[in-house]
Amino acid sequence: MDVIQVEHIRKRFGNKDALADVSFSIPKGEIFGFLGPSGSGKTTLIKILTAQLNATSGQASVFNLPAELMHQSAQKMRFGILTDNSGLYERLSIEENLELYRQLYDLPRSSIDKVLQFVNLSGERKKKVSLLSKGMRQRVLLACAIIHEPELLFLDEPTSALDPVNSAHIYKGLRYLNEKGTTIFLTTHDMAEADLICNRVAILYQGQIQTIGSPEGT
Amino acid sequence: MSISLKRARAIFVKDYKEFTRNYAVSIMLIFPIILALLFRSVDPSVPGIFAVVLNLSFVILSCFTQACLIAEEKERNTLRSLMMTPATTMDVLFGKSSLVFVMSAVVLGIVTYILGYEPTSIWAFVAVIILSIILYTAVGTICGLFSKTVLEASLTILPVIFIFTGAPWGTLLVDDFPIFKVLEYLPSTQLVYFLEVRNTGFTMGDLFPPLLITLAWTVVLTIVSVVLYQRRLKDE
Numbered sequence: 001m002d003v004i005q006v007e008h009i010r011k012r013f014g015n016k017d018a019l020a021d022v023s024f025s026i027p028k029g030e031i032f033g034f035l036g037p038s039g040s041g042k043t044t045l046i047k048i049l050t051a052q053l054n055a056t057s058g059q060a061s062v063f064n065l066p067a068e069l070m071h072q073s074a075q076k077m078r079f080g081i082l083t084d085n086s087g088l089y090e091r092l093s094i095e096e097n098l099e100l101y102r103q104l105y106d107l108p109r110s111s112i113d114k115v116l117q118f119v120n121l122s123g124e125r126k127k128k129v130s131l132l133s134k135g136m137r138q139r140v141l142l143a144c145a146i147i148h149e150p151e152l153l154f155l156d157e158p159t160s161a162l163d164p165v166n167s168a169h170i171y172k173g174l175r176y177l178n179e180k181g182t183t184i185f186l187t188t189h190d191m192a193e194a195d196l197i198c199n200r201v202a203i204l205y206q207g208q209i210q211t212i213g214s215p216e217g218t
Numbered sequence: 219m220s221i222s223l224k225r226a227r228a229i230f231v232k233d234y235k236e237f238t239r240n241y242a243v244s245i246m247l248i249f250p251i252i253l254a255l256l257f258r259s260v261d262p263s264v265p266g267i268f269a270v271v272l273n274l275s276f277v278i279l280s281c282f283t284q285a286c287l288i289a290e291e292k293e294r295n296t297l298r299s300l301m302m303t304p305a306t307t308m309d310v311l312f313g314k315s316s317l318v319f320v321m322s323a324v325v326l327g328i329v330t331y332i333l334g335y336e337p338t339s340i341w342a343f344v345a346v347i348i349l350s351i352i353l354y355t356a357v358g359t360i361c362g363l364f365s366k367t368v369l370e371a372s373l374t375i376l377p378v379i380f381i382f383t384g385a386p387w388g389t390l391l392v393d394d395f396p397i398f399k400v401l402e403y404l405p406s407t408q409l410v411y412f413l414e415v416r417n418t419g420f421t422m423g424d425l426f427p428p429l430l431i432t433l434a435w436t437v438v439l440t441i442v443s444v445v446l447y448q449r450r451l452k453d454e
Contacts, residue, residue, distance in 0.1 A: 088294070091236050092235055092236065
């Protein structure tokens, strides 16, 4: 079963095509990498798939539903998202930030301990977000995105602010999530990262998919 | 449009924690009280004094505070993160507005006590105060949604302060400038008219026009703030 299906998606901003006739599908349980330089349309596609943007033409579906329906609460319970547009409450501690998400997703208290262990921040839970390093913030953002153990996870360059040690920890965690059944849609401009973690990758350039396949073959 | 009280409460609690640690905004709570203490010695029979303090308090407490809270969420990208959770438009707006509502109600209660104002009809007075808080909170939401940063929100609010608190004074010039008659329909002017209804010999017909005009403003501005928020869900 495909979790994401994209058919001939086109997105036009003014007189420029951010995406031009993009088609692909992602089966359940896959880690799919979307590779491309900055401005190639990766974030635009995530925004279309999560109902933050409407496509100019073409069809996109998530969980076999039109992507435009992803603004509904019931659908938002099913996916998690981490983009460079994600933010944290600076005056609150890591735990207080996660407490908000726990309540919004109506989860048990144990979910905070579980996700903090996952991102290796159990010892820092009382620390104010304003005092955190960029790498730690990124891990807290990831914790917010996965606290509800989503069926589908959108990650927009999740390790761009992290050092190799923290990146490796995140990769390990993502593989663990994937083994538990989470489908992961990841954008990156780092081929090595895609090679390390993705089952399949697509290379996007100037709004068009240039090639799609296994990391070894592309 | 559904609302989950559990989610709205979670947002309220989060906002309360943030607010108590944000001294730049939380200090706003004391300004209406300072104003009330300053005007306490003015003869209470002077019409308009209480309305001036109330109108300024609405702008400072409900409007400015809400605009800053919303703008800060936008500036730090937390509003977008909130929008990507199961919280609906109504959950977020109700949760965020509840904090401002409670704070405004408490501080305005203290202001009324300090100034020793005795309302013509307590029920009508409570109704007009509640409507005004909702109305100014909606204006604050609109200003916050139009601003990208807290600084921008502070500037966006200036015309609101000027128009809403200045409107009752502007009506004094109606004889010379008939166009200023439109200012009579602003909620701040209606509040002045409402508070000027005398304790003795009033009829409900005296109280209803300002109440109904304020209600109309509240409904329209609340709808505008909800529609604008929903538009901000999209990046178009």
